[in-house]
Amino acid sequence: MRKPPLQDVIVRGSDTPRHSGVRRTPEREPHQFREEDDRRYEREKFDDVDGVSSYERHDTEQEEPLHERRGHKRTHSPLTHPSFRESNTSKKWIAIALGIGAIVVLSSVTLSLLFAGATVTVYPMQESVTVDAELTVSTTEEGEGILHIEKTVMEKIAAKEVVALGEEEVEERASGNITIYNEYSETAQRIIKNTRFKTPEGLIFRVSSSVEIPGKKTDGTPGSVEVTVQAEEPGEEYNIGATTFTIPGYEESGLTTHFEKIYAKSTEGMTGGFDGIRRSVNEEDRQVAITELKTQLRDELRAQLLESPDMPEGYKIFNDAVFFEFDEQSDVPVGTDKVSVSVKGKLHGLLFPLDAFEKMLAEQTMAAYTGIPIYIDNIDELSVALVSDENEESVQPWNADTYTVMVQGKAHFIWEFDEDALKSDFAGKDKEILTTPNQGDILQAHPGIDKLGVSVRPFWKGSFPESTDDIVVITELDENTTF
Secondary structure, three states: OOOOOOOOOOOOOOOOOOOOOOOOOOOHHHHHHHHHHHHHHHHOOEEOOOOHHHHHHHHHHHHHHHHHHHHOOOOOOOOOOOHHHHHHHHHHHHHHHHHHHHHHHHHHHHHHOOOOOOOOEEOEEEEEEEEEEEEEEOOOEEOOOOEEEEEEEEEHHHEEEEEOEEEEEEEEEEEEEEEEEEEOOOOOOEEEEOOOOOOOOEEEEEEOOOEOOOOOOOHHHHHOEEEEEEEEOOOOOOOOOOOOOOHHHHHHHHHHHHHHHHHEOOOOOEEEEEEEEEEOOOOOHHHHHHHHHHHHHHHHHHHHHHHHHOOOOOOOOHHEEEEEEEEEEEOOOEEOOOEEEEEEEEEEEEEHHHHHHHHHHHHHHOOOOOOOOEEEOOOOEEEEEEEEEEOOOOOOOHHHHHHEEEEEEEEEEEEEOOOHHHHHHHHHOEOOOOHHHHHHHHHHHOOOEEEEEEEEEEOOOOOOOOOHHHHHHOOOOOOOOOO
């Protein structure tokens, strides 16, 4: 049965309205409803709780059953419960941490494989010994107990202008260098001081000191030696260019073969010859200039020797094995009031083969030395002095062939080893090889090594790389070794 629609009942008994149990709200104009709704919408739009706006929540609550709106406790769905959201966040961070850990592990493995290899640290045998040795060295001989050395010669001229205070009568002889050759015999030939050498034009030059010409080699190469000669007479006519020379004394004595097989050549001209009047300087000023020029030449020639590309590899030159020869040149007028004073300097150096020199010292100073390759770590700290074995005082030290060398000091000897052979001995072997009996015979095969240390990368790899290119050898001195 359909109920009749609810109708308002208005009871009018007086002018004052009365309510009959029904609550009525005052009537409002339509625009007032719109303004209130707008304010409520703006307020609820920003009142966001758990991701659902108040406006949306208001609509949802209107759809809830009446009994839930009237004091019943509201429950959350499983997907929106706070504990579910916290659990989901924790799982997400655990996944991120596991991902980072995996990346770190994979990166470590990749880098280990990329830089895989091995390092062998070698501690060589070493010993410090007080040295007081006497060696025999020679530029011409080789044999038991004799160390063969080489010679080198360098030249340079330095000049300085000095004020000229007067004039003087001057007589000066030209001079220069010649190389004497011995094609006559395999035996050394001696040339005494003042021996004459003659040019094709008949000009005579004489050697300033005695000299010995090495014998020719077995292949026929003539022995040779360089000497300084001076013109027999003063004068500019002796200022000649490069030429050839004979020894007239052989011809005059009927030694035809000597005359033909022993001769000389010059590669540069003779200079300094003069006979006449020229501008002059005070002798005291001249000597001061010459002293300065000699000092300059010593420094420049030493630097030239050390920087020379012709310096043979594996050779060493000691300070005491360098000799200087100076030749004062003729003064040359410069303008109307100056004179150029010049000096020719020549460095004679003796070159020692370093390996052979160090080995010879080891043989003389260490009774237990067995001939293993060895070197001296502090060789520049040793005193090395040379004495010419030539008996004649007239023989200049740079013209001698044999010398006695005195070596003194405390030498730090370090044994050498074959790095390539050591790498080959380790290639492909188990990394625990040094813990095996006799250490895999590696130390026995390399007697110059005192002990070894090894490291293989990555650490879990059980053997050395097969390729020697992946094995690095480092040499270190054991600081615990006492001397």
